[in-house]
Amino acid sequence: MESGDPVSIGDELKTFLEGPVSVLVGTRDSRLIPEITRAWGPRVFEDRRRISLCVPIATSRKTLDNLEANGEIAVTFSLPTNYHTFQLKGRHATAAEPDSTDLQAVERHRDAFAMVNERLGQHRRQVEAFWRGEIESSPALVKIFFAPEQVFDQTPGPGAGRKL
Amino acid sequence: MTTASPPAVALESIASCFEGIIPASICTCSPDGTPNLTYLSIVHQVDSLHVGLSYQFFNKTRENLLQNPFAQVVVVSPTNLHQYRLDLRYERTETAGALFDRVRTRLDAVASQTGMSHIFRLRGVDIFQVLDCRPMNAQSSAEGFSRVDYLSQIEEFAARLAACNGLESIIDVTLDALSELFGYDYSFLMAPDEEGKRLFTLGSRGFGESGIGSEVWIGEGILGVAAERRQVVRTTNFSRDVLYSNAVRSRRGAPWRRQPAGTGDRLAWAAAFRKPARSTSGISGQTSRHTLPPERDSRAVSFRRRAGSPNRRTPVSCLYGPTGARREYQTASDLAPATDAATDAHFNGQALPGGRQHLYR
Numbered sequence: 001m002e003s004g005d006p007v008s009i010g011d012e013l014k015t016f017l018e019g020p021v022s023v024l025v026g027t028r029d030s031r032l033i034p035e036i037t038r039a040w041g042p043r044v045f046e047d048r049r050r051i052s053l054c055v056p057i058a059t060s061r062k063t064l065d066n067l068e069a070n071g072e073i074a075v076t077f078s079l080p081t082n083y084h085t086f087q088l089k090g091r092h093a094t095a096a097e098p099d100s101t102d103l104q105a106v107e108r109h110r111d112a113f114a115m116v117n118e119r120l121g122q123h124r125r126q127v128e129a130f131w132r133g134e135i136e137s138s139p140a141l142v143k144i145f146f147a148p149e150q151v152f153d154q155t156p157g158p159g160a161g162r163k164l
Numbered sequence: 165m166t167t168a169s170p171p172a173v174a175l176e177s178i179a180s181c182f183e184g185i186i187p188a189s190i191c192t193c194s195p196d197g198t199p200n201l202t203y204l205s206i207v208h209q210v211d212s213l214h215v216g217l218s219y220q221f222f223n224k225t226r227e228n229l230l231q232n233p234f235a236q237v238v239v240v241s242p243t244n245l246h247q248y249r250l251d252l253r254y255e256r257t258e259t260a261g262a263l264f265d266r267v268r269t270r271l272d273a274v275a276s277q278t279g280m281s282h283i284f285r286l287r288g289v290d291i292f293q294v295l296d297c298r299p300m301n302a303q304s305s306a307e308g309f310s311r312v313d314y315l316s317q318i319e320e321f322a323a324r325l326a327a328c329n330g331l332e333s334i335i336d337v338t339l340d341a342l343s344e345l346f347g348y349d350y351s352f353l354m355a356p357d358e359e360g361k362r363l364f365t366l367g368s369r370g371f372g373e374s375g376i377g378s379e380v381w382i383g384e385g386i387l388g389v390a391a392e393r394r395q396v397v398r399t400t401n402f403s404r405d406v407l408y409s410n411a412v413r414s415r416r417g418a419p420w421r422r423q424p425a426g427t428g429d430r431l432a433w434a435a436a437f438r439k440p441a442r443s444t445s446g447i448s449g450q451t452s453r454h455t456l457p458p459e460r461d462s463r464a465v466s467f468r469r470r471a472g473s474p475n476r477r478t479p480v481s482c483l484y485g486p487t488g489a490r491r492e493y494q495t496a497s498d499l500a501p502a503t504d505a506a507t508d509a510h511f512n513g514q515a516l517p518g519g520r521q522h523l524y525r
Contacts, residue, residue, distance in 0.1 A: 036201065036237075036238045036249065074198070089200075129244055137301060
């Protein structure tokens with residue numbers, strides 16, 4: 001990835017990223033083999049340059065290993081009601097233990113995500129299966145934070161991938 | 165992950181993940197080590213060791229794959245929302261053949277239905293070897309493989325058809341049997357007109373009014389494209405197809421445009437039917453629609469099966485646009501009320517403003 005400074009996240013994008021979006025994290029290992037995991041509770045820091053999210057440890061061991069090894073990260077945020085999607089990329093992602101504020105953000109995010117999917121015809125208990133399955137063997141979450149250096153409009157179509 | 169051993173989870177055991185009901189995601193990696201993550205509307209199962217992804221636009225995912233063939237896809241079961249990781253290696257791109265035709269017809273049919281034929285064009289189907297498939301959470305269990313045996317129902321159906329003594333009774337027996345034997349409570353049967361340009365309804369089941377005589381242009385909409393191409397079209401989550409099309413349109417500012425009607429010179433008949441994606445699905449109101457390949461000198465049938473859930477919606481079935489004073493839908497937001505209105509008008513025996521013909525989707 002081209003070197004770059006952290007981007008500043010504006011109000012509109014902040015609202016989107018912290019909304020009822022589907023959040024996926026992409027990383028890669030030393031052989032450049034990719035790994036995906038689902039994340040919850042995205043928060044934009046007050047400095048508007050860093051983002052944190054939480055991943056279940058049970059589903060994210062490879063992701064966490066990858067981040068420890070190289071820090072390269074791509075996170076995609078997509079709103080289920082209209083497929084509007086943004087992808088943020090950074091190079092120095094690190095992991096930490098979540099605090100109570102992070103866990104509250106996870107709960108708010110899950111609740112909002114379930115509500116928006118109910119509008120699409122999915123029962124709440126079915127949406128809850130997303131995260132219940134992820135924490136079935138371990139309830140532990142790990143916080144990831146990074147400073148995005150690139151932001152892309154990933155909304156489907158021929159223009160997907162346009163750098164902002 | 166370069167092993168050639170079978171995936172930990174057989175693709176056949178998670179077949180519902182490949183119906184396009186819940187979007188999938190794909191992560192690739194550029195040679196400089198930057199991951200790229202994006203969503204997919206559908207992953208096609210090719211066989212027990214391969215999947216296919218449609219190639220419509222050249223994007224970062226494709227750029228990465230051409231330089232680094234490894235990818236990971238996450239698919240989601242609509243039955244229980246279990247998530248599965250598929251480790252993939254890009255093998256080749258098919259630009260012709262049965263798989264390509266099947267994917268292209270489905271894409272074209274949905275594009276025609278949503279007014280996006282000028283945007284969506286299948287360039288190829290990228291074929292990937294599945295190196296592994298496993299639950300996202302190793303503690304999760306895979307779906308059980310369920311095979312439904314319809315042999316006895318087909319035998320009964322054949323016996324009923326054999327006892328028919330004319331076209332009218334064949335129509336009635338067919339539509340009744342679809343409901344009684346196979347659970348397709350919503351259906352309609354269509355035939356081509358003398359010029360082979362339109363299909364018109366001969367009979368239906370499950371609607372307030374029969375809709376007999378209503379029409380669809382061959383080459384337009386899901387039914388029309390399936391009839392023209394003589395291909396099965398299966399749509400499993402049309403509401404998401406519309407959302408997807410709207411998302412593309414919102415970024416392009418594309419106008420709502422209709423396709424010219426097909427000539428239909430090669431068409432003889434087509435058949436289509438709709439049913440719930442899975443009776444156990446947690447997604448209410450989702451129906452799948454099958455449009456069968458047409459055969460010469462025959463008839464077109466459309467069915468849809470009543471969902472088992474008490475929360476089911478009444479599927480939208482019909483369409484828009486009278487000929488003569490044909491209405492142009494300029495925005496995506498026109499579509500839903502227009503289709504609902506057309507559905508109601510059609511099955512209440514009413515004409516849309518400006519003309520007498522209704523086009524199904």
